[in-house]
Amino acid sequence: MSLKNVNLTEVVKRQYFFKLKANIDAMSSLVFLQLLAMLFSMGGSNSFHSSYDQVALEVSYFSGDVIIGFTMIWAFVTAITITTRQYRNHDFSFVTNRLSSSLSNILFLLTASIIGGITAILARNLLLVFKYIFSEEQIYGIPLTFQDLLLGVSATIIYLFAVSAIGYLIGALVQISKAFVVLIPVLFIGMLFIDGVMNRDPFIAYVFEFYVMESSFGLFFVKMVSTAALFFIASISILNRLEVRR
Amino acid sequence: MTILNTEGTKPIYVQIAEWIETEIMNGHFNSDDKVYSQYQLAEMYTINPATAAKGLSLLVDENILYKKRGLGMFVTADAKEIIMNKRKNYTFKRLVQEIVLEAKRLQISEAELIEMIKSAQSEEGE
Amino acid sequence: MKVIECTDLAKSYFGKKVLNNLSFSIEENKITGLIGRNGVGKTTLLKIIAGFIKETSGEIKVFSERPFNSLNVSANSIFVDDQMSFPPALQLYELLEAASSFYPNWDMELAKRLFDYFSFDPKGYHNRLSKGKTSTFNAIVGLASHSPITIFDEPTTGMDASVRKDFYRALLKDYIAHPRTIIISSHHVDEIENLLEDVLLLKDGRNHLHLPMEELKAWAIGLKGPTEKIQEWVNDKEIVYENKIGTNTSYVVVRNDFADSALQSARLAGLEITAVSPSDLCVYITNQTKGGIDDVFKER
Numbered sequence: 001m002s003l004k005n006v007n008l009t010e011v012v013k014r015q016y017f018f019k020l021k022a023n024i025d026a027m028s029s030l031v032f033l034q035l036l037a038m039l040f041s042m043g044g045s046n047s048f049h050s051s052y053d054q055v056a057l058e059v060s061y062f063s064g065d066v067i068i069g070f071t072m073i074w075a076f077v078t079a080i081t082i083t084t085r086q087y088r089n090h091d092f093s094f095v096t097n098r099l100s101s102s103l104s105n106i107l108f109l110l111t112a113s114i115i116g117g118i119t120a121i122l123a124r125n126l127l128l129v130f131k132y133i134f135s136e137e138q139i140y141g142i143p144l145t146f147q148d149l150l151l152g153v154s155a156t157i158i159y160l161f162a163v164s165a166i167g168y169l170i171g172a173l174v175q176i177s178k179a180f181v182v183l184i185p186v187l188f189i190g191m192l193f194i195d196g197v198m199n200r201d202p203f204i205a206y207v208f209e210f211y212v213m214e215s216s217f218g219l220f221f222v223k224m225v226s227t228a229a230l231f232f233i234a235s236i237s238i239l240n241r242l243e244v245r246r
Numbered sequence: 247m248t249i250l251n252t253e254g255t256k257p258i259y260v261q262i263a264e265w266i267e268t269e270i271m272n273g274h275f276n277s278d279d280k281v282y283s284q285y286q287l288a289e290m291y292t293i294n295p296a297t298a299a300k301g302l303s304l305l306v307d308e309n310i311l312y313k314k315r316g317l318g319m320f321v322t323a324d325a326k327e328i329i330m331n332k333r334k335n336y337t338f339k340r341l342v343q344e345i346v347l348e349a350k351r352l353q354i355s356e357a358e359l360i361e362m363i364k365s366a367q368s369e370e371g372e
Numbered sequence: 373m374k375v376i377e378c379t380d381l382a383k384s385y386f387g388k389k390v391l392n393n394l395s396f397s398i399e400e401n402k403i404t405g406l407i408g409r410n411g412v413g414k415t416t417l418l419k420i421i422a423g424f425i426k427e428t429s430g431e432i433k434v435f436s437e438r439p440f441n442s443l444n445v446s447a448n449s450i451f452v453d454d455q456m457s458f459p460p461a462l463q464l465y466e467l468l469e470a471a472s473s474f475y476p477n478w479d480m481e482l483a484k485r486l487f488d489y490f491s492f493d494p495k496g497y498h499n500r501l502s503k504g505k506t507s508t509f510n511a512i513v514g515l516a517s518h519s520p521i522t523i524f525d526e527p528t529t530g531m532d533a534s535v536r537k538d539f540y541r542a543l544l545k546d547y548i549a550h551p552r553t554i555i556i557s558s559h560h561v562d563e564i565e566n567l568l569e570d571v572l573l574l575k576d577g578r579n580h581l582h583l584p585m586e587e588l589k590a591w592a593i594g595l596k597g598p599t600e601k602i603q604e605w606v607n608d609k610e611i612v613y614e615n616k617i618g619t620n621t622s623y624v625v626v627r628n629d630f631a632d633s634a635l636q637s638a639r640l641a642g643l644e645i646t647a648v649s650p651s652d653l654c655v656y657i658t659n660q661t662k663g664g665i666d667d668v669f670k671e672r
Contacts (some may be wrong), residue, residue, distance in 0.1 A: 003520055022470075
């Protein structure tokens with residue numbers, strides 16, 4: 001039987017298409033989560049009440065925040081899920097090495113982020129449309145241009161991709177030691193706690209400021225994507241040493 | 247090695263060789279006929295082709311078969327004679343030894359043994 | 373050509389040695405049986421060859437490269453056991469199609485025929501198959517992959533006798549049509565002995581014997597007779613197994629380095645000489661004691 005040479009790109013491509021099919025369940029849970037989020041958002045995310053003489057005023061804000069939040073949780077969980085032993089073993093039933101397995105996972109997560117981002121923004125708009133149709137109250141909206149929409153979608157995709165990079169790294173760490181299941185939350189909460197005790201702004205605020213408050217989209221993009229890349233590279237080098245099917 | 251052959255658990259390749267010998271004795275293969283290849287034998291008996299090849303080369307060593315490069319194994323002109331001789335001088339001789347040994351264990355006398363052989367022969371003749 | 377080469381290969385899990393200074397090589401296009409007791413490191417060895425796990429020390433070369441993380445080794449080998457896992461979202465037929473996209477030598481025609489022969493439902497799911505059916509499906513993937521190195525680790529787990537027979541025959545026929553390097557580990561030595569060209573016997577994490585099957589069959593002989601007489605014959609021999617039958621009869625299995633004439637005179641002296649079947653021999657060799665389970669009950 002003659003040996004066949006394969007190249008990495010070819011294998012990654014096959015694995016990617018295989019994973020799109022194999023992980024179809026992740027997409028159905030996305031739909032479910034977004035529907036749930038829409039339901040929660042129906043009542044408005046924030047409201048205030050005031051009355052003056054005979055006039056009662058009730059203002060509710062509607063936004064896609066809950067939907068986007070849910071989608072982020074979904075991206076996080078999906079990323080962790082595909083680092084688990086079970087998912088890795090699926091790869092090793094066929095042709096793979098650890099690098100190709102991770103690269104195809106990242107491509108899958110990127111695809112998931114794109115789908116998640118688009119559907120999240122669409123769901124948000126759908127929510128507004130529902131409100132227009134079924135609500136008797138007056139709806140005021142900031143008019144959205146196509147450019148705004150595009151910007152919203154892109155930003156959401158980048159957020160989701162970054163969140164999945166965090167999930168993937170956490171998942172990878174847990175694969176080398178189960179201690180990280182405890183260690184990571186302890187570290188996270190512990191730091192918040194120490195910041196609280198020391199009476200200073202929590203570190204998370206700086207992180208937030210550095211990434212989220214960035215007003216230039218270009219810079220935001222560069223910051224987010226390079227951080228995600230860094231996280232993925234760290235994950236790849238962790239997973240690259242991992243034994244499978246022990 | 248040869249001692250083991252009488253013991254029922256004959257190696258497969260010996261069994262293969264003996265089967266081909268029997269086919270030659272029966273006239274199924276005549277001289278210069280092509281016999282089965284190692285792969286055909288392997289399939290027929292569900293055995294490793296290397297084992298089948300060993301059976302064939304056993305017959306080549308005994309000049310029962312000859313090899314034509316790239317064509318296969320063929321029956322030699324004196325195959326029948328060689329097989330007959332071999333069976334007489336080895337297989338049959340050992341069988342007789344076996345009988346003698348068992349007769350000794352059962353304390354059957356020489357005269358008794360010869361008598362038994364004679365009566366078996368006459369039964370066969372009827 | 374050697375497709376697998378091990379030198380001083382060792383593997384430890386949490387400080388416990390599973391494989392220990394294992395050295396051997398496997399020739400191209402041979403069917404090798406990997407034999408040994410439970411826990412002796414057969415699966416560990418096979419998983420190192422497949423590149424699933426790392427060697428702790430020593431060297432392993434598959435197609436002249438280290439298998440761990442090698443894409444070439446992965447593309448040209450397959451590891452089949454009953455733990456093979458597939459995405460639960462895919463139907464059996466989709467799994468065959470996926471396998472066909474990954475394995476460069478995949479034979480879809482063969483896969484389909486075997487799939488139908490063993491009456492699998494194309495729309496069925498892998499995780500709903502019974503134990504025996506799971507093994508059968510995995511074996512189909514293993515055969516149809518036509519991988520230059522095909523590894524079967526206990527492939528017949530749960531299969532009934534007739535499926536096992538079919539599998540062995542399918543394996544042999546496909547091997548004849550497409551010769552390749554095949555390694556089978558199995559507890560059913562008697563069932564696979566005729567398929568094998570070579571045997572690699574592991575004991576205590578290292579290779580104890582590596583030789584052609586036909587040589588293994590002649591490697592030892594059994595002697596049966598009066599105990600004193602037996603003692604006389606075997607006192608300078610390597611005893612593999614001994615068992616007392618009744619008060620003064622012994623059955624002893626020894627390394628067969630007797631001359632034919634010596635055996636002949638042993639027979640004439642009234643000893644019964646028998647061949648030892650490979651499966652019995654493997655049990656005797658891999659036993660920790662010469663008497664086997666009987667030693668446990670001795671002199672109580």
